[in-house]
Structure formats: C-alpha cells, structure tokens
Amino acid sequence: MADINLIPITSAQNPKVKAWASLLEKKHRDRTGTFLIEGVHLLQEALKAEGLVSIEAIAVDDERGWPEELAGARLPERTPVYALPASVMAKCTGTDTPPPVFAVVTKPRYGHDALLREGGFVVALDGVRDPGNAGTLIRAADAVGADAVVLGRGSVDPYNPKTVRSTMGSLFHLPVVEGDLAELLPEAKRRGARLVGASLDARQSCYAFDWRPACWLLLGNESNGLSPAVSALVDAHVLIPMRGQAESLNVAMAGAVLMYEAMRQRYFDPERRS
Structure with missing residues (x-):
C-alpha cells in the first residue's frame, strides 16, 4: 500500500x-x-x-x-x-x-428470513440499553453460531460506536436487526420456535432445558428484566444455577452462559443430539 x-x-x-x-x-x-x-x-x-x-x-x-x-x-x-x-x-x-x-x-441490510428459519436459534434483546452489554451479546451470539440477533424497541442502537467496538467485528458475521418484538415473537411462535427467558424465579435449570429445537433466547433490560408484554409471550423461564454468594449475573454474562449451553446441547452433546 x-x-x-x-x-x-x-x-x-x-x-x-x-x-x-x-x-x-x-x-x-x-x-x-x-x-x-x-x-x-x-x-x-x-x-x-x-x-x-x-x-x-x-x-x-x-x-x-x-x-x-x-x-x-x-x-x-x-x-x-x-x-x-x-x-x-x-x-x-x-x-x-x-x-x-x-x-x-x-449499514448491512437484512430481511426477516434469518429470524424465522426452521430449527433456528435467535437471540432477542428486550430493552438492553448498555452499548457494551449489547455488543458483548452480539459477539457471544456470533461465537455460538446463532442465526441472528434482534434488538427490540428500547434497546441501544446496534450502530452506536461503543456497541460497534464491543462487537469486535461480529456485527459483520451474522444478521443483527432492529425490530418490534410485539410483532416478531408471535410470528416466531407460529413458526414453531419456543421463546425462552431467564428468571431468578424460574424452577427449571438452564442445563435441564432442551435447547435443541428452534428457540429464541430473550434477554431483558439490565435493571428490570423482560418487559411485561414480552414476558407474557415466553414459553419457558430458566434459571442459571449459582453456587456462590453472587446475587445475579449481568445480562451480558447471563446471556453468554445460556448461549453456550444451547450450543453445547446442539453441537457437542452426543447423548442429547437427535
């Protein structure tokens, strides 16, 4: 040059x-x-x-x-x-x-095809406002081979400079789209996807949940979690077990744990693969 x-x-x-x-x-x-x-x-x-x-x-x-x-x-x-x-x-x-x-x-242009593909795994952010958290979640979704990331209304702009830096280039590796979850989630359910949210009040461990079929992982706002409208659409809530004294994980850490469990079951667990 x-x-x-x-x-x-x-x-x-x-x-x-x-x-x-x-x-x-x-x-x-x-x-x-x-x-x-x-x-x-x-x-x-x-x-x-x-x-x-x-x-x-x-x-x-x-x-x-x-x-x-x-x-x-x-x-x-x-x-x-x-x-x-x-x-x-x-x-x-x-x-x-x-x-x-x-x-x-x-900006890359994506349609909604990637969000609704058969057997897909999509990560949806509901009011995640911190650019670093959003960028880290996009990067983790890329790492586990998710089909797409959706940023619902109230979430940070994926093209915020801090978000872009935090993705470390993953923004160019998978579809990252902004959309109205009130419209997209019912359509995903009609297409056969299960909607899964994390909750400290859930009874089912994320390690006992079957992540192999088509599903959307829903991750909520840093302070308030999933919005009531989105939470009402959730098919299953899962809990991340903790042995220590930490009260909770932040949304980026929790999302990464859940994504990696989904990937483990889908690609690295021969006993659970169909």
Missing part, C-alpha cells in the same frame, strides 16, 4: 469532517444509512464483508500514516483515504485517544 493516495484534511470545520462527526448521533446514522467503525481490526472485518457493506471513506492519523497491519489490504476501488490530524480524528470518533484509522461504512 506504499502508493496509496492520502488526501489531507487539516480543519475540523471541513464539511466531510462535520459529516463524519455527525455519525456519533443516531439520527444522522439513520438518515444516512451509514455508521463509523474504529480501529484496524474492525476495518479488516469490514473489508472481509465486501458485498454486505460498502466502505465510503477511510481516515488515518496523518502522523502515523497507513497502519502496517493493513499493508496487504485490498481496498474497494475508488475508496477515498484521508489523512487527518489527531485532534480531528478525535472529533470524529468521540474518544480522548483516537484510533489510528476509522471508516464510514453502510
């Missing part, structure tokens, strides 16, 4: 810089259909996802130049690459220590 053409921008008042910085706000991400990715790893993952997303612009720190880790990267044709001072990089990324590179990427 020694011959890459870096286009210099020095002012934070540049219209492109203002447009990129505006993507820190949801309303501008929704309006433009684009979002920011920060750092070398996320750019590498976006490049692998060519066809799913388009990279509209790349910006690098002008002092550090093009990252060595991307020396062999093949950029889509006619992708502009800009060189910005660190202070301008910081304005666009909203971080005190800006990354060496960021990019503007189009």
Whole structure:
C-alpha cells in the first residue's frame, strides 16, 4: 500500500469532517444509512464483508500514516483515504485517544428470513440499553453460531460506536436487526420456535432445558428484566444455577452462559443430539 493516495484534511470545520462527526448521533446514522467503525481490526472485518457493506471513506492519523497491519489490504476501488490530524480524528470518533484509522461504512441490510428459519436459534434483546452489554451479546451470539440477533424497541442502537467496538467485528458475521418484538415473537411462535427467558424465579435449570429445537433466547433490560408484554409471550423461564454468594449475573454474562449451553446441547452433546 506504499502508493496509496492520502488526501489531507487539516480543519475540523471541513464539511466531510462535520459529516463524519455527525455519525456519533443516531439520527444522522439513520438518515444516512451509514455508521463509523474504529480501529484496524474492525476495518479488516469490514473489508472481509465486501458485498454486505460498502466502505465510503477511510481516515488515518496523518502522523502515523497507513497502519502496517493493513499493508496487504485490498481496498474497494475508488475508496477515498484521508489523512487527518489527531485532534480531528478525535472529533470524529468521540474518544480522548483516537484510533489510528476509522471508516464510514453502510449499514448491512437484512430481511426477516434469518429470524424465522426452521430449527433456528435467535437471540432477542428486550430493552438492553448498555452499548457494551449489547455488543458483548452480539459477539457471544456470533461465537455460538446463532442465526441472528434482534434488538427490540428500547434497546441501544446496534450502530452506536461503543456497541460497534464491543462487537469486535461480529456485527459483520451474522444478521443483527432492529425490530418490534410485539410483532416478531408471535410470528416466531407460529413458526414453531419456543421463546425462552431467564428468571431468578424460574424452577427449571438452564442445563435441564432442551435447547435443541428452534428457540429464541430473550434477554431483558439490565435493571428490570423482560418487559411485561414480552414476558407474557415466553414459553419457558430458566434459571442459571449459582453456587456462590453472587446475587445475579449481568445480562451480558447471563446471556453468554445460556448461549453456550444451547450450543453445547446442539453441537457437542452426543447423548442429547437427535
């Protein structure tokens, strides 16, 4: 990439810089259909996802130049690459220590087919508002091979910069969609999926529950759990057993435990596989 053409921008008042910085706000991400990715790893993952997303612009720190880790990267044709001072990089990324590179990427577009496939395993977030928790859950869902992640109303925007960073690229590996659970859950039930929620009051252990058939794992708000409307649709509540004195696990930890039990039964337990 020694011959890459870096286009210099020095002012934070540049219209492109203002447009990129505006993507820190949801309303501008929704309006433009684009979002920011920060750092070398996320750019590498976006490049692998060519066809799913388009990279509209790349910006690098002008002092550090093009990252060595991307020396062999093949950029889509006619992708502009800009060189910005660190202070301008910081304005666009909203971080005190800006990354060496960021990019503007189009949002992936998914239909609801992946949510309703026969025998599928879907993770649905009901009012999960913390970007780190949502990103971690998306990453865990990717790790266990879930078919999709749905963020219901009241959940954080999956393209929030903190959420995107927390996914570590998993945002490009499986369908992550926003939807109305009041509409999607009844349809999933009609298609034969069981709706499973975690509850401290449940009597059935998550290890005794049969996760092999089609199911949706429902994970609720950090403070209040599942909303009453969603909880009323749940077919089964399960409990994560705890031997120590911790009162509970946070939603990201609990979700990961449940996802991995589902994966164990589906793929790694020969006695329970049909």
